[in-house]
Amino acid sequence: MAFIDARTLPDASRIEADLIIVGGGMAGITLATELAGGPIKIAILEAGGREIDMENQALYVGSGVMRGPDNADRPFNDYPVQSRIRALGGSAHVWGGKCAPLDPADFTQRDWAPYSGWPMSRQQLQPFYDRACDLLGIPHFGPDTPVLQDPARRPLDLDPRDGFFPAPRYFSKISGGADKAAFDAFRTDFAEAPNITVYLYANVTQVRLDARNDKVEGLDLACLSGKRHTAKAKTYVLATGGIENVRLMLASNKVRPEGVGNHHDLVGRFFQGHVTYAMDGDAETEGSAINVARAESMALYVPPGRAQPHCVIGSSLSGQTRMKTGNFTLTLYNGGEPGSGTPTQAETRVIRQTATRVDGGKDEGQLLGCFAMTEQFPNPESRITLDMADVDPLGMPRIKLDWVYSRADWDSFERTAAAVGDALGASGQGRLCWPVERKDYVAICNASRHHMGTTRMHADPRQGVVDADCRVHDIANLYVAGSSVFPTSGIANPTLTLLALAIRLADHLKLEMGAAR
Amino acid sequence: MTPPVHQGLARRDLLTTLLALTAGAALPTLVRAAEPAGAFADLDRDAVERIGKAWLEQNPGTSAKTLAMWLFPSGQTAGTLADLRRRATEDFRKGAVFIHRGWRLSQTEGALFGLLALGSQGGR
Ligand SMILES: Cc1cc2nc3c(=O)[nH]c(=O)nc-3n(C[C@H](O)[C@H](O)[C@H](O)COP(=O)(O)OP(=O)(O)OC[C@H]3O[C@@H](n4cnc5c(N)ncnc54)[C@H](O)[C@@H]3O)c2cc1C
Numbered sequence: 095m096a097f098i099d100a101r102t103l104p105d106a107s108r109i110e111a112d113l114i115i116v117g118g119g120m121a122g123i124t125l126a127t128e129l130a131g132g133p134i135k136i137a138i139l140e141a142g143g144r145e146i147d148m149e150n151q152a153l154y155v156g157s158g159v160m161r162g163p164d165n166a167d168r169p170f171n172d173y174p175v176q177s178r179i180r181a182l183g184g185s186a187h188v189w190g191g192k193c194a195p196l197d198p199a200d201f202t203q204r205d206w207a208p209y210s211g212w213p214m215s216r217q218q219l220q221p222f223y224d225r226a227c228d229l230l231g232i233p234h235f236g237p238d239t240p241v242l243q244d245p246a247r248r249p250l251d252l253d254p255r256d257g258f259f260p261a262p263r264y265f266s267k268i269s270g271g272a273d274k275a276a277f278d279a280f281r282t283d284f285a286e287a288p289n290i291t292v293y294l295y296a297n298v299t300q301v302r303l304d305a306r307n308d309k310v311e312g313l314d315l316a317c318l319s320g321k322r323h324t325a326k327a328k329t330y331v332l333a334t335g336g337i338e339n340v341r342l343m344l345a346s347n348k349v350r351p352e353g354v355g356n357h358h359d360l361v362g363r364f365f366q367g368h369v370t371y372a373m374d375g376d377a378e379t380e381g382s383a384i385n386v387a388r389a390e391s392m393a394l395y396v397p398p399g400r401a402q403p404h405c406v407i408g409s410s411l412s413g414q415t416r417m418k419t420g421n422f423t424l425t426l427y428n429g430g431e432p433g434s435g436t437p438t439q440a441e442t443r444v445i446r447q448t449a450t451r452v453d454g455g456k457d458e459g460q461l462l463g464c465f466a467m468t469e470q471f472p473n474p475e476s477r478i479t480l481d482m483a484d485v486d487p488l489g490m491p492r493i494k495l496d497w498v499y500s501r502a503d504w505d506s507f508e509r510t511a512a513a514v515g516d517a518l519g520a521s522g523q524g525r526l527c528w529p530v531e532r533k534d535y536v537a538i539c540n541a542s543r544h545h546m547g548t549t550r551m552h553a554d555p556r557q558g559v560v561d562a563d564c565r566v567h568d569i570a571n572l573y574v575a576g577s578s579v580f581p582t583s584g585i586a587n588p589t590l591t592l593l594a595l596a597i598r599l600a601d602h603l604k605l606e607m608g609a610a611r
Numbered sequence: 612m613t614p615p616v617h618q619g620l621a622r623r624d625l626l627t628t629l630l631a632l633t634a635g636a637a638l639p640t641l642v643r644a645a646e647p648a649g650a651f652a653d654l655d656r657d658a659v660e661r662i663g664k665a666w667l668e669q670n671p672g673t674s675a676k677t678l679a680m681w682l683f684p685s686g687q688t689a690g691t692l693a694d695l696r697r698r699a700t701e702d703f704r705k706g707a708v709f710i711h712r713g714w715r716l717s718q719t720e721g722a723l724f725g726l727l728a729l730g731s732q733g734g735r
Binding site for chain 1: 661699711713
């Protein structure tokens with residue numbers, strides 16, 4: 095097993111390989127796993143050690159703000175350091191393991207969603223999704239509208255014409271939080287292959303271009319101990335995460351002041367995240383909830399234990415097309431029971447009783463808490479830049495995140511929330527309580543740690559940083575892996591998709607580097 | 612009439628209502644229907660009244676009689692709940708909704724609360 099602590103190498107060492115992968119998180123490890131045992135000599139340069147340590151983690155400190163029309167700006171200064179992990183395995187040390195593919199709709203070019211459309215379809219990505227599921231130890235998701243087949247757990251009987259369907263979610267155990275042994279095996283076993291060496295505590299600080307600016311010539315490395323090294327390969331893959339890929343590309347400005355791959359000022363733009371919107375109710379105010387009329391178990395949506403396969407209420411392409419909206423999900427959970435005693439609670443009860451009777455159910459039906467997720471449309475003003483005046487101990491400028499929602503995002507969200515309420519009511523399945531007001535979206539939202547869009551994929555170099563093979567436009571030997579290449583973000587948790595893309599990239603590199611069997 | 616008429620009352624319902632108004636025999640049924648409607652008589656009256664008032668504020672000038680005629684054109688029968696369900700479906704499909712503290716209800720349900728509130732006020 096070749097793990098080398100870069101701090102123990104003689105100062106100014108030069109690392110050489112055929113392929114260098116910068117970053118040993120889920121993306122980098124998946125790529126290396128796919129190439130393990132083959133003829134390509136691989137070096138992974140990983141900034142962290144095996145476990146999380148605060149000195150390394152502090153290199154992720156940055157600043158941020160979330161903004162949206164009609165809302166007060168919300169400082170997000172903790173987000174850059176708290177939403178990812180700088181250690182071997184990356185954020186998978188702490189990720190929830192929740193997996194879902196992007197919907198076929200997410201890959202389409204939607205006229206009402208500016209900058210939408212992937213240079214591939216869901217169908218084309220399907221075999222790579224299947225392989226990613228195998229790697230993560232979860233069942234495959236079907237290609238069209240995946241279904242969770244479980245006769246004991248029936249979905250809500252929503253009319254498909256209304257545009258909503260039960261979208262499944264599975265959980266992988268390969269997470270530092272869920273199954274440490276499985277996670278450790280995932281992040282170390284691949285390095286037993288003779289063609290792989292992993293360098294720990296090896297922070298890449300500069301991607302050096304050659305004189306013609308069309309090829310990477312080498313990398314500069316720095317250790318917090320003070321040592322400096324270089325690395326050279328035929329081909330390079332940046333897999334440092336959806337924020338750090340940007341930081342590295344923009345900070346690599348010794349040859350071109352705008353940074354690497356940034357001819358068209360796209361690197362760092364189009365930042366998209368996922369947030370959840372929900373309101374907790376109390377004795378005086380309603381929480382976000384649905385009341386379902388049926389007495390039958392809702393275990394398909396609210397499984398008995400944590401991290402079990404379940405469905406969310408998803409929005410289909412036909413619904414999105416009709417409503418001119420982005421993707422949307424409603425996740426249900428146990429809770430929202432208001433108790434009794436206050437006038438609000440009495441009103442809630444009366445509403446539930448009335449609606450349930452109208453729907454043909456008994457008593458008050460079932461009350462479940464819910465949170466909504468809505469697709470953030472790609473927006474060039476939502477972006478990561480560098481704060482040149484604020485550098486970390488390695489001399490790398492820190493990032494500034496300006497996470498910007500648009501009026502179109504809010505409009506789409508509200509239209510879909512109303513539509514899901516109408517769909518429930520129209521099919522006699524229940525009622526939605528959505529007490530959230532537009533002016534509060536930024537204040538109440540809960541940010542997921544999904545960082546997408548900042549090195550977006552597009553066939554046209556003026557519209558994307560990488561091409562459909564994840565190669566940086568105009569740089570022959572540089573690729574990007576990770577969720578930063580997503581042109582649109584859908585609603586699905588991103589890791590399964592970034593793994594599918596990494597596997598696809600591995601196949602591409604095998605061919606390109608002459609290693610295909 | 613107020614929003615149920617503008618937004619939701621189908622031409623057929625309107626005709627039924629007008630016919631009912633001119634036919635003296637229908638009146639006793641309608642008056643009875645204006646009292647807390649059978650299937651909902653057990654609901655917390657104070658809560659019902661507050662919700663109904665909120666609906667009536669959005670639909671000022673609506674009388675119990677008009678509401679009863681609109682909701683129960685043939686009086687309350689065994690088919691009343693099914694009829695309300697059908698109307699609720701139609702409301703939701705055309706976005707004729709009444710939102711109360713976040714709850715997204717059909718206009719039919721809102722009108723029902725309005726009627727129950729008026730009936731309950733009359734009963735005090
Ligand atoms: C609390 C939490 C919960 C989450 N839950 C889910 C979930 O349920 N489902 C889901 O799909 N996603 C979830 N995510 C997101 C998920 O963890 C990420 O999408 C995924 O781990 C990203 O993998 P990556 O390899 O692209 O990036 P990272 O995990 O960020 O890995 C990047 C690697 O690069 C290294 N690195 C960084 N900079 C340098 C440098 N300059 N030089 C060398 N190496 C460098 C880092 O140390 C790290 O090992 C969650 C994230 C968090 C934080």
